[in-house]
Amino acid sequence: MTALIDALLLRNGYNAALVAIGAAVLGASAGATGTFLVLRKRALVSDAVSHATLPGICLAFIAMTALGGDGRNLAGLMLGSAATAGLGLVLVEWITRRTRLAEDAAIGAVLSVFFGFGVVLLTVIQNLPTGKQAGLQGFLLGSTAGMLYSEALLIAFGGALAAAAILVLRRPMTMVAFDPGYAATAGVPVRTVDLAMMGLVMAITVIGLKIVGLVLIVALLIIPAVAARFWTERSGHVAAIAAAIGGLSGYVGVALSASAPKLPTGPMVVLTCFALFVISLLMAPARGILARALRHRRFQIAVHRRQGLLALAHGEPVIEPLTLRILRRAGLIRADGVVTEAGRAQAAKALIDARRYEIARRMHHEEAIAGRLVGLEPIETVLTPDEIRVIDQRLGVPRSV
Amino acid sequence: MSAEFVQLSLVPLLIGTLAAMACAVPGNFLVLRRQALMGDAISHVVLPGIVAAFLITGRVSTWPMMLGAAGAAVVAVVIIELIRRIGRVEPGAAMGVTFTAMFAGGVLLLEQSDTSAVHLDVEHALYGNLESLVWLAADGWASLGDRAALADLPPELLRMGMAAALVLALTALFWRPLKIATFDEGFARSQGIPVRLLGFGLVVVAAIAAVAAFDAVGSIIVIAMFICPPAAARLMTNSLERQLGWSMVFAALAAILGYVLAGYGPGWIGSPHAVSASGMIATISGLILALACLFGPARSRLSAPSEP
Structure with a gap:
């Protein structure tokens, strides 16, 4: 040594x-x-x-x-x-x-x-x-x-x-x-x-x-x-x-x-x-296996969370175990499956955002194609307040859920 | 003279010829499918497998080494595929990464382990020991009928013979689908030929030939024989059947001429020392290819312009 x-x-x-x-x-x-x-x-x-x-x-x-x-x-x-x-x-x-x-x-x-x-x-x-x-x-x-x-x-x-x-x-x-x-x-x-x-x-x-x-x-x-x-x-x-x-x-x-x-x-x-190569293959932040797996996992969680919230907003039961686990861990539902106060608020927000995204995709074709309007993030992180106001005018008055 | 020939030269000549032909036959398809460097890669990656088999069993014996070599080949295929898929690099580069790293690992294993008692070292792996495969019990052509003498034949001869027979039998058995899949993959698929499986089988057959030959004659002959005789044969004819025939003739010619030149050539110019037979066989096969490149009747692309 x-x-x-x-x-x-x-x-x-x-x-x-x-x-x-x-x-x-x-x-x-x-x-x-x-x-x-x-x-x-x-x-x-x-x-x-x-x-x-x-x-x-x-x-x-x-x-x-x-x-x-x-x-x-x-x-x-x-x-x-x-x-x-x-x-x-x-x-x-x-x-x-x-x-x-x-x-x-x-x-x-x-x-x-x-x-x-x-x-x-x-x-x-x-x-x-x-x-x-x-x-x-x-x-x-x-x-x-x-x-x-x-x-x-x-x-x-x-x-x-x-x-x-x-x-x-x-x-x-x-x-x-x-x-x-x-x-x-x-x-x-x-x-x-x-x-x-x-x-x-x-x-x-x-x-x-x-x-x-x-x-x-x-x-x-x-x-x-x-x-x-x-x-x-x-x-x-x-x-x-x-x-x-x-x-x-x-x-x-x-x-x-x-x-x-x-x-x-x-x-x-x-x-x-070769050892450095293997480290790169596993660890590199841009295209390494680990980074890719993490990215995939984050995407998976975001999709499950949104689908779960939309289901809650529509009053449908959530059965998928991973979705349940994600919602429970975020404190959006209780252990017995009943929606919490925070869950109700988030579900309403998710529903509105989903509608807003729908309109946004119709208005901004290129960006929809470019994949910016997939709808997994809260809409205010993707669009400016002005744009959201225009969308909301088309949407009409938000209803309570 | 003849007794000495049978004792010292007959077996190496036979093994060299069998090894050359066993490699040349699958080489025809590898050259046509632009996988010529597969032989290069295989002969590098089997080294760690063979050394690992030796370290586990502690002896130089056939079957563990064959298994080790096969295992190493499978590992290599998996790593190459992994790098290609994840790294999205060209297959040549993925192959280069894999076979150099595995060969380096094999050399390190070899240096670290105590192999001085047996005949296993880097030089052996690279250029074999064809000259040492002598038939000591023989004392003339009559020994070919003598059971006791035959039992003393180097085991490499039987092994190489079996490998060559297997390669030839498999090629004959799958001739039609192999031919169709090599020239027109789409058509082959439409005829219900499992193209991918066939391609994999070809690599496996090449690996069998390579490992058997590697053991007897070293990796230079393996690489040279996979490529040079089929490439030269390709420049002689447009028919695959005739190409196969030419390639076997060229392989045998290179093996015999190379062995004779290495063993007796230096004596003709007054030097008492023989030179490496494996190296000479590879050199002769290169000369044959050079002649084919210059004079082969089917050497040029017919209508295709030269590539930029």
Whole structure:
């Protein structure tokens, strides 16, 4: 536990702190980019891109050792991975455009074939004299243990660069994601923006290789975006919330992974992210399950209360148990079912309001359609006193009930 | 040479071929229905189920693992449906959320539990151990008639054979309704075919093939074989029957060529070390698909303009 707190408070040394901050920046960039990706319905293209990095990593390692350098140089490995990731992306586009195969088949084909070829190269490297300690397996699921200072710096710097690019591109990306046709007429170069978006995805994949790993980086792009959807209906806010969720997942996930052995970094980041997703799904005030259930319950109570009061006003018996319970709890009827003084007054008010609403719906068609005149609230909370006076004139003199 | 071949290569070749064909057959329908990534999702989500089954029983045994995998698949389907309904997001994103989280959970379980005594780790899950499925009791082709030697065959062979037979039998049995429902769902419904049930059944069959193959050869082959041979076959012909035939030929070709190249290929260029057979099989299937994309007689959309 203290190890976790130390990690969270960045007390595990300069390197660990840099890695945690780098992971947070990376997660934030991934969350924001993922929002546009999910809105554009291209979430799984990033899965093909991330799996296509594996052969590039291996080829870069082989090339660097063959040239007599250090095969584990992170910048070189990143460059190699970006090359094959780009090739994979081009192939997905090419297959979808030039053949009759759909995009999902193209994604799956590129993903599995590139990854398979990468595995072949991994076994080749294992058999090289220098390959025994290559540690390239760490790129599959991420591993931050024993990361060098220069590597941590590279990751933090790369993440910051990606974040800056998102800030610059956020307006055109939003437009293209929502309505490519409109964006085109408004003079936004749709293809270029799409390319830039996929370029960002590639950059995030490559930067995230060491932390999250190539098998799971797609989670950091998709999950925050989907989780953020529960909190708000506005696109700008979705991207910001997704960035916050992604950043928090990166930071906490890396800290968790550092706090104890046998906690691989990539899965820890992804599971933290998924936990935040579940919290959003349940708790978010806008569209979460709990908020929805509460809203539904409030609506149910309002309907039962009004129907019960109208029944009382008409002198009809109330039988429905939930209605009885609601009226009793509000002190409108007694335990034996007899109407109280307050109940009589409220029933009369409900009856008048119901008549007033009826007339109001005839007078204000648009608002009736828009659902403002459903008639569950006291009418003075919906209409102005002047409007009610006009309605009352049509209604005639209120009768006593 | 031949004794060594029977001992070391015959069984992996057979298992690889059976696994490839068992995945390719349902893959034809998945590709046509634009559910190609189902194979990707299935092969990720079964991991926590398999690890959980191992943790409960403490052994690597078939049926608990199959049950665990099936349970995990059902959980995944429920979560995907839940996220789609409540979150109103596209199915691809809902799938992405589910399979990455479940795979991460599986990896964490695996790392946390002590599986060093048995052959169960992340690398195994990803790219299998096709090369290790050797038939030690065999000493030549004559062993095929020897009861004692046959009893020593790796159990994966029988399991994979049964899975492949089941997949083929079910496909043959439901061929007509499957074909109609795949190409024209509305018409199928008007003919009284239970379309939703059929779609669910297809996913279940795919899952059976995936889990059986996953156990023997790892998830890369599963994903590659669900997609590459059927996709290549689709570019060869317009008839579904012929497409199925092509896909099985391609799957078998990829499995055999891939295995041979991985095992003997490095020797031809003077390297004593074999490379990963699973990876090589996936690579060959990709090369076949690439050739089909370039030269397949039915590669282009007939009249449809290219999508924007």
